[in-house]
Amino acid sequence: MPENARLGGNLDQIELEFVEREATPQLLMKLSIQPHLAGLSLSNTVSVLEVFGVERARSTVHNWVHKADLQPDDGRSPNHVAVDETVIRLNDEQYWLYAAVDPETNELLHTTLEPTRTKVLAHSFFGELREKHDVDDAVFLVDGAKPLQDACIRHGLRFRYEKHGNRNSVERVFREIKRRTSSFSNCFSNAEADTADDWLRSFAFAWNQLI
Numbered sequence: 001m002p003e004n005a006r007l008g009g010n011l012d013q014i015e016l017e018f019v020e021r022e023a024t025p026q027l028l029m030k031l032s033i034q035p036h037l038a039g040l041s042l043s044n045t046v047s048v049l050e051v052f053g054v055e056r057a058r059s060t061v062h063n064w065v066h067k068a069d070l071q072p073d074d075g076r077s078p079n080h081v082a083v084d085e086t087v088i089r090l091n092d093e094q095y096w097l098y099a100a101v102d103p104e105t106n107e108l109l110h111t112t113l114e115p116t117r118t119k120v121l122a123h124s125f126f127g128e129l130r131e132k133h134d135v136d137d138a139v140f141l142v143d144g145a146k147p148l149q150d151a152c153i154r155h156g157l158r159f160r161y162e163k164h165g166n167r168n169s170v171e172r173v174f175r176e177i178k179r180r181t182s183s184f185s186n187c188f189s190n191a192e193a194d195t196a197d198d199w200l201r202s203f204a205f206a207w208n209q210l211i
Contacts, residue, residue: 014068028052032061033068037206066198070205076109077134078102082141082162082170083126083148085117088177090196097177097200098125103141103169108204109133113197122147126155177203 014030028049036045042058049056081100088097096117100109110129114121122145129135140159142148152159177200 014070016064016068024049024054024056028054029064032056033065033070034206034209036061036065037070037202038210065202066195068202069198071201072108072110072132072204072208074132075134076102076107076132078104078109078138080104080141081109081129081135081138084143084170084174085122085145085148086174086178088113088196090193095193095196096121097174098122099170099173099204100125100129101170101173106169106172107208108173109135111197111200111204113193113200115193117147119147119150122151123154126151126157130155173207176207 014033016026016029032045032049035048036042040048042061045061046056046058049061080103082103083098083100085096085098088095090113093115096114097111098114098121099111101107102109110125110132112125112128114125136157138157140148140152140157141162142152142159143163144161149159149161
């Protein structure tokens with residue numbers, strides 16, 4: 001997250017319906033999930049729990065994050081949407097991260113992780129985005145990527161080529177994601193693609209809480 005970010009998000013938005021016989025108080029679980037997604041490593045998050053007299057393994061906190069099933073809220077109506085794609089390394093394999101951002105608020109609207117980069121997957125991403133948010137009247141800001149432009153045309157969406165300007169919002173998100181995945185390799189090391197996809201959506205939830 002940006003260096004001046006503060007943990008001001010609402011903990012009540014982190015629902016722990018998956019909890020059954022977990023001995024850790026839910027407030028401490030939420031206080032673990034939020035700072036980890038905000039940039040704290042699993043090791044340091046476990047150390048924070050120890051301050052409260054609770055000893056938990058890093059894998060336990062990792063599981064809390066994924067079981068919480070966090071993701072950005074639906075129902076946004078942005079005037080502009082910056083869309084981009086970038087390569088994410090998962091173990092020794094290459095995946096493509098698709099992301100849509102409201103450049104006026106810097107909120108992440110939707111993300112998905114795919115094993116390749118095709119027009120079909122780009123079209124699917126835009127379809128999911130349209131199901132989640134009211135974006136049919138928005139202007140989409142895209143770069144020279146043909147699959148993204150083709151998806152806009154097939155969905156009947158207005159788009160504008162923009163290499164910098166308002167598209168910088170999605171580039172900032174990508175930089176932070178790459179910083180996290182390189183600094184805290186335990187997020188994606190030995191992880192399945194579905195697990196990484198879940199983490200990215202949880203990251204999007206935390207990003208929106210803290211911007």
